[in-house]
Amino acid sequence: MFLKLRSLLFSLIFLIGLELIVLFHRHVFVVAFFLIFLSIYFGKKSGGKWKHSILPAFFTVSSISLLYLVGLFYEQQIFIVLVSLMYYLSLLGAFRLGQYEGDKTAKGMIMASAISTIFFTYAGAYGLYLNFLVPLYALMAVYAIATLLVSFQYFSLVYLQKSDSHPKTTVWVYSFILALIMAEIIWTMNYWPFGYLTTGVIALILYYMIWDITQCYFQDILSKKRVASNAVLVAFLVGFVLMSAKWIPVI
Numbered sequence: 001m002f003l004k005l006r007s008l009l010f011s012l013i014f015l016i017g018l019e020l021i022v023l024f025h026r027h028v029f030v031v032a033f034f035l036i037f038l039s040i041y042f043g044k045k046s047g048g049k050w051k052h053s054i055l056p057a058f059f060t061v062s063s064i065s066l067l068y069l070v071g072l073f074y075e076q077q078i079f080i081v082l083v084s085l086m087y088y089l090s091l092l093g094a095f096r097l098g099q100y101e102g103d104k105t106a107k108g109m110i111m112a113s114a115i116s117t118i119f120f121t122y123a124g125a126y127g128l129y130l131n132f133l134v135p136l137y138a139l140m141a142v143y144a145i146a147t148l149l150v151s152f153q154y155f156s157l158v159y160l161q162k163s164d165s166h167p168k169t170t171v172w173v174y175s176f177i178l179a180l181i182m183a184e185i186i187w188t189m190n191y192w193p194f195g196y197l198t199t200g201v202i203a204l205i206l207y208y209m210i211w212d213i214t215q216c217y218f219q220d221i222l223s224k225k226r227v228a229s230n231a232v233l234v235a236f237l238v239g240f241v242l243m244s245a246k247w248i249p250v251i
Contacts, residue, residue: 004092010042011088014060018067018080028064035060047094054153055090055110058146059083059117065124069131069196086116097157107157114154118207121146123200126186130196139190140183143203148179151211159218174214182207198245202238209234 017035021028039060043053063083070076093109100106125142128134152175159171185206189199209230216222 004095007046007088007091007095010038010046010091011084013038014042014087015080015084018063018083021064021067022073022076022080028068032061032064035064042091043094046091046098048098051153051156052094052098054149055094055113055117056087058121058150059087059090059113062117062120062124062146063087065128066120069124069127083120086113089113090117101157110154110157114150115204115208117150118146119200119204121150122186122203122207123196126199126203127196136187136190140187143186144179144183147182147207148175151175151178151214155215155218158215174218178207178210178214181210193247194245195248198241201241205234205237205241 014035017031017038020031024031036057039056040053043056044050046052067076067079067083070079089109090113093106093113096103096106097110122143125139125146129136129139152171155171155175156168159167182203185203186199189203192199194202212230213222213227216226
């Protein structure tokens with residue numbers, strides 16, 4: 001079932017909130033605060049657990065950041081509609097997992113929402129870093145915190161079947177390692193001559209490779225062939241992005 005009235009209502013409130021930011025941009029911090037607070041509540045209400053609040057909260061923050069970087073009004077409207085649909089998907093996935101934690105379709109929804117949240121966070125944070133006098137350590141901290149929490153929420157879902165006396169500790173450790181890696185990656189990419197979208201795409205590609213290897217390990221399906229295929233795919237995608245990108249910062 002892909003239609004849930006409560007999730008639809010929550011998504012509509014999210015959409016209205018983004019529209020208020022566009023129309024009354026002077027009050028962006030007030031609206032953003034309430035949207036983040038409501039997203040935490042919506043996630044808990046939908047999934048029944050506080051960990052389901054992670055994606056909606058980070059998705060809200062990253063969506064607002066990217067919305068600020070979108071200049072034209074019609075592009076803002078398209079962006080708002082698309083992110084509202086993804087927001088609905090994250091809440092619907094949380095609701096279905098709250099009913100049955102083995103729901104594979106719901107896990108797919110959460111995975112799509114997690115990847116979108118990571119990209120929005122990476123691109124939005126780097127865009128604000130280029131436009132404002134944001135310290136590099138703050139940018140690295142944003143990458144690390146978002147990676148840590150978003151990865152933890154998803155990895156905790158795929159780790160359910162593992163027989164481990166301390167499953168949460170194991171998931172936290174791997175999520176923390178992934179967060180440190182992404183913080184180091186953005187420190188390196190800070191010296192690259194690219195804008196926020198190119199940087200966000202490349203960071204997402206690198207994150208996906210490590211994320212996929214980690215989830216394969218949790219699911220006991222990790223193999224040398226999987227690692228090699230991921231490495232080849234990442235090399236191809238990064239190479240394609242680098243060849244098609246403008247080698248100057250686009251802020």
